[in-house]
Amino acid sequence: MTILRLHQKSEFTPSRIPLPSSKSESNRALVIDALTAGENKITNLAEARDTQTMIRLLEKNPPVFDVLDAGTTMRFLTAFASVTNQKKVMTGTARMCERPIGILVDALRTIGAEIHYLNIEGYPPLAIHGLPEQKSDKVKIRGDVSSQYISAMLMIAPILPQGLEIELEGKVGSQTYIEMTLELMAQFGIKYTWEENRIKVSHQAYQPTTFAVESDWSGASYWFSLLACADSGALFLEGLKENSLQGDSKIVEIMDLLGIKSTFEKGGVLLKKQAVKGLKNWDFTHCPDLAQTVAVTCAILGQNSIFTGCESLKIKETDRILALQQELAKFNAELKEIEPAVYQVIPSVTMPRQVQIHTYDDHRMAMAFMPLLTKTEVLIEDPEVVNKSYPSFWKHCELLSIAMDKPTES
Ligand SMILES: O=C(O)C1=C[C@@H](OP(=O)(O)O)[C@@H](O)[C@H](O)C1
Numbered sequence: 001m002t003i004l005r006l007h008q009k010s011e012f013t014p015s016r017i018p019l020p021s022s023k024s025e026s027n028r029a030l031v032i033d034a035l036t037a038g039e040n041k042i043t044n045l046a047e048a049r050d051t052q053t054m055i056r057l058l059e060k061n062p063p064v065f066d067v068l069d070a071g072t073t074m075r076f077l078t079a080f081a082s083v084t085n086q087k088k089v090m091t092g093t094a095r096m097c098e099r100p101i102g103i104l105v106d107a108l109r110t111i112g113a114e115i116h117y118l119n120i121e122g123y124p125p126l127a128i129h130g131l132p133e134q135k136s137d138k139v140k141i142r143g144d145v146s147s148q149y150i151s152a153m154l155m156i157a158p159i160l161p162q163g164l165e166i167e168l169e170g171k172v173g174s175q176t177y178i179e180m181t182l183e184l185m186a187q188f189g190i191k192y193t194w195e196e197n198r199i200k201v202s203h204q205a206y207q208p209t210t211f212a213v214e215s216d217w218s219g220a221s222y223w224f225s226l227l228a229c230a231d232s233g234a235l236f237l238e239g240l241k242e243n244s245l246q247g248d249s250k251i252v253e254i255m256d257l258l259g260i261k262s263t264f265e266k267g268g269v270l271l272k273k274q275a276v277k278g279l280k281n282w283d284f285t286h287c288p289d290l291a292q293t294v295a296v297t298c299a300i301l302g303q304n305s306i307f308t309g310c311e312s313l314k315i316k317e318t319d320r321i322l323a324l325q326q327e328l329a330k331f332n333a334e335l336k337e338i339e340p341a342v343y344q345v346i347p348s349v350t351m352p353r354q355v356q357i358h359t360y361d362d363h364r365m366a367m368a369f370m371p372l373l374t375k376t377e378v379l380i381e382d383p384e385v386v387n388k389s390y391p392s393f394w395k396h397c398e399l400l401s402i403a404m405d406k407p408t409e410s
C-alpha cells in the first residue's frame, strides 16, 4: 500500500485549476463515434483511466474486453458489442464482477442478443455472441438500479433496424445521466421523443459532427469542498459552463448553502467564500457521485444534514455508505442510517491531529476526503486510486501549494 501525507493548510491564495474532462461525456462520445459511419471530430477527451480503457478497447478490439473498474465502459460496451454483432467476453476487476448487469442483459436479450453469464447469473463476466436479428422493438427497464443500462440501450437504439422504445419502470435514478446521453445523441443528429416514461428512438444514422468534451463537474466538486472547508481563499475552476450536460453541476446550488458563491465568467467559474446558509437536507437521486463530497464537507463544517436518494451508493466502486461511515468515524463524525437510503450526517466535534483515510479502490473516497487537510494532517492510502477519473488530481493540489510528502510504501 502507498500512503500520501497531506500537510494541514487552510488559506488559499486565489488560484486557477485546470480541470480534467468529463469521463461520462467522453465515454458516450466514443461509443457514438464508433457507431457513426463517417468521421467525427471529438476533442478534449478525458485522461481518466475509464476513458483511456474505452479508447484502447475500441481501437484494439481484443476478444476479451477487460474494462477494469469502469462501470460505464462495461455497460456501454456490452450493448455496443451486441449491436455490432460481435463475439466478446466482457470482464473487469473483482469489484466489477460484483456490480449487477442483469437488467441490461435482460433488455439486450429481449431485443435478440445472445449473452451468457460465465460465472454468477446477473453479474460479469459475460460471453456475448452477437445480435443476429432484432426480435423486439420494445423493452421495459427498471430505472432504480443504474441509469447506465438505459444509456447503453439508448445509444445503440438508432442502429437497430426497427429502432427501440424503452419503457422506464418505477423510480428512475441518475436521470440527469439519461438526459446527458440523449442530448449528446441529439448533437450527433439523432431525433427522439420522451413522453412520460417512454423514450422512442427510430432507426436512423448518427451524423458526423464536431464535439468538444466539457470539463468534469464531478471532479470540480472537490475544489468547491476544499474552499468551503478552508478559512479563506478563492479559486477559479477552468472550463466549466453554467449550462452543462452534467447533472453534477448541481454542486453550485449545494455549495451555495455551504458557503461558496459561484460566479460564471469567461473561461470558467470563480469560487469565493460567503456565509454558510446551511444544508438541512439534499436528495442525491440524480447526482449520486456528489454524495461523498457533500458528506465530508458537512461533517467538517458542522452541518447536521439529511441525505436522501442514496439507493445506488452501495453498488458503486465500493459500498460507499459503509466506506463513508468507516472513514467519517475516524474524525468523530457519523453517517447514520435513518431509514433505507436515508442518512443523517452527524458532524465532527473533535478533530484528531492526524487522520488516515482508507480508499477502498474508490477514486471518490480519496478525493472527497482531501479537504480534511484544512483541519488536520491527512494520510491518503493508495492515492493513485484517483486515476480512474482524475489522474492529475494530486498535481492540481500542488498548484494550490498544498504540501505533500512523496507517497511511501507501508
Ligand atoms: O452514465 C454515467 O456516466 C454515470 C452514471 C451514474 O451511475 P448510475 O446510473 O449507476 O447511478 C454515475 O454514478 C456514474 O459515475 C457515471
Ligand SMILES: C=C(OP(=O)(O)O)C(=O)O
Pocket: 069, 070, 071, 072, 073, 289, 316, 317, 364, 389
Ligand atoms: C460510479 C462511478 O463510475 P462507474 O459507475 O462508471 O464505474 C463514479 O465515477 O463515481
